Amino acid sequence: VSAGDTDQLAELTEPLHESEMGDLIAALEPSERQELVALLGDRFDYSALTHIDDAIRLEIITVLPNEQIALALQELDSDDAVYILEDMDEGEQADILGRIPFTERIRLRRSLDYPEDSAGRRMQADFVAVPPYWNVGQTIDYLRDNADLPERFSQIFVIDPTFRLVGAVDLDRILREQREVRIEDIMRETRHAVPAEMDQEEAAQIFERYDLLSAAVIDENERLVGVLTIDDVVDVIQEEAEEDILALGGVGDEELSDSVIETTRSRFTWLMINLGTAVLASFVIGLFDATIQEMVALAVLMPIVASMGGNAGTQTMTVTVRALATRELDIYNAGRIIRRETLVGLLNGVLFAVVIGIVATLWFWTPGLGVVIAIAMVVNMVCAALAGIFVPLILDRMKVDPAVASSVFVTTVTDVVGFFAFLGLAAVWFGI
């Protein structure tokens, strides 16, 4: 790149897959990235841009002339074009769309009109559709003679004159049948058409459930508007699982390429909330300062009760959050799961109560202390189980993403209950 040798560069990057090109771009310094794209010019494969982080993509795109972007977008599949367009600001977007020919522009605009993260945004607006009264031979001839087909397709849709979807035929089916067989006799009902307004996560679940490779996307009048393919859905599944993992770890929508300031800011909120709950737990401890002064062993042992509760609660919560995300948990089995988790909490509570009771008695040579910590342990483990299941369930019912908000509430419960049960019982037991 630094030598500015366009031809050699084009030769080197030509055999790369678009995702490898994306990695190459991400690995370069910002100034080199822009130079690379500028040098390659027409020979740059813009689909590589769909494989890099938003921030880097925007950085490259803002320095390119809109005219060049418009030309590039026409070469791309419509879903990739939408992917690049959707992060731009509105003025820029309108300007670029204005430079794109009418039919293509209408298509892109329609995709962009659907809500963010909807099936309509992710769909491919090019598809192959034939009327039901055609036969296999006509269909094959049509495919052979038509130059303007989508780059890749795995099924052919069957539509009526008003563009309403009536069925679909997989390509392997077409290849198996004789030329005179009518399409309507071999098409299958498309029971799993996806409304364009549907959230992409929901659409992904339909794909997974019915092992689909592609699905028709229909508008509110059941007219065919596009096709959603499984490679887009794989990205969605990966993203959603990723979001849950990060949310459970107390990290927001973060990318590895974010700067120090961006990262600090995005983590700050979560830590601030945690500080609040930690201070609340400290207040509970503060209620018993006289008790602790009498018996310092309480201060030494109290984090054990809170920490065990926190971990048990996190276990139950993780299982609940995942079961909610994959729709495995519903009103039919909620009762059974609640019973199971409570029993597990009770059982593990009793087991660890015995262990910690013995440890505490031997350590401080005070049997009473062993009894107090054992009872507190059972109480906190059961509360942890209840919090671990009810907090996500209630948040889900309130339409709040349980992966994001559950763990604050659960650990608040286990800290407060843990400290209160242990110190409170000790105060009563030892009469201080």
Added chain:
Amino acid sequence: VSAGDTDQLAELTEPLHESEMGDLIAALEPSERQELVALLGDRFDYSALTHIDDAIRLEIITVLPNEQIALALQELDSDDAVYILEDMDEGEQADILGRIPFTERIRLRRSLDYPEDSAGRRMQADFVAVPPYWNVGQTIDYLRDNADLPERFSQIFVIDPTFRLVGAVDLDRILREQREVRIEDIMRETRHAVPAEMDQEEAAQIFERYDLLSAAVIDENERLVGVLTIDDVVDVIQEEAEEDILALGGVGDEELSDSVIETTRSRFTWLMINLGTAVLASFVIGLFDATIQEMVALAVLMPIVASMGGNAGTQTMTVTVRALATRELDIYNAGRIIRRETLVGLLNGVLFAVVIGIVATLWFWTPGLGVVIAIAMVVNMVCAALAGIFVPLILDRMKVDPAVASSVFVTTVTDVVGFFAFLGLAAVWFGI
């Protein structure tokens, strides 16, 4: 089911998709499940069994006569048959395989010979392959006349006389071309063939990276042995993300259908390890019991330092674990990420030091306490960042799954450092 009315039952379940049938089975009581399968007999779609938890599947299969299972497996795609066979004990497996006709048996046996979770286990052993010198017309005629094709396929492989893979053609490509075009002129190189021994997770990453819909599976001599399709890969991606989420939450390989005892046992190990680290942290507190007795405020405030460090460490760890899992983190950017995380830890440490310093000073009206907790906060947040990134990196280098083991080590570091820094500094500052 309880009425034993086979015909009505068959009628009711017939329109169900295999995954819906799976859900229905999972929702029933154990005895009803067996009755349902027995009643439906030949009309039961065994592929439903691939959609339910291992435990329930085994429970149904062990009561069925092996003869019936052998018949059922022949109806299934080979990957589904392997899925059902792989969990059985060896004697049962051998008996069932013995009842299956030779060719099919060899195929299943070969798949089962590949290691668990390898591409060879997940592949479909039926595929369509043609020689490169055929033309499009011959290929289509072959597909039309051959009754023994796989149930679904999306590409045709091109092989030489020794079964070695030379290329592949997507079905849409075949449909676009004239009958006289030769296959070798339209086939593409199969650059992304998957070795049968490859781990399924690695295979899934190839699919994702190159947006594949299916890939050839080859043996050590580069002979074509099967095809891996994206619907199997979607399950793998989902499972792997699931495993990471559960592991990070301190939950092992658990399923929603597990019993109370199984669940208690699987969570016990993790809680036991946590008890060890909690006791270790308590020992650290115990070192300073005289200091705490002098100044109970220390006992009240100390969980705040530990908790903030624990959360900051978990944030960094979550990001690191995910970046390792998705191969986004490698030796090229590790240095940058370590620098970034350390700086983020320092920055957030300073911010929260100021906040908590002021809170502590106002609460206990002791400026010295504010200074001590502020310094301890900075120290612990930086240590948390370092632990959050180095623990997963080191575990990964040692070939231990960082998702499973990281959080114990990270919270041990943040607890020990948090208590030691705060109480130690206080002991020095106040001279007690």
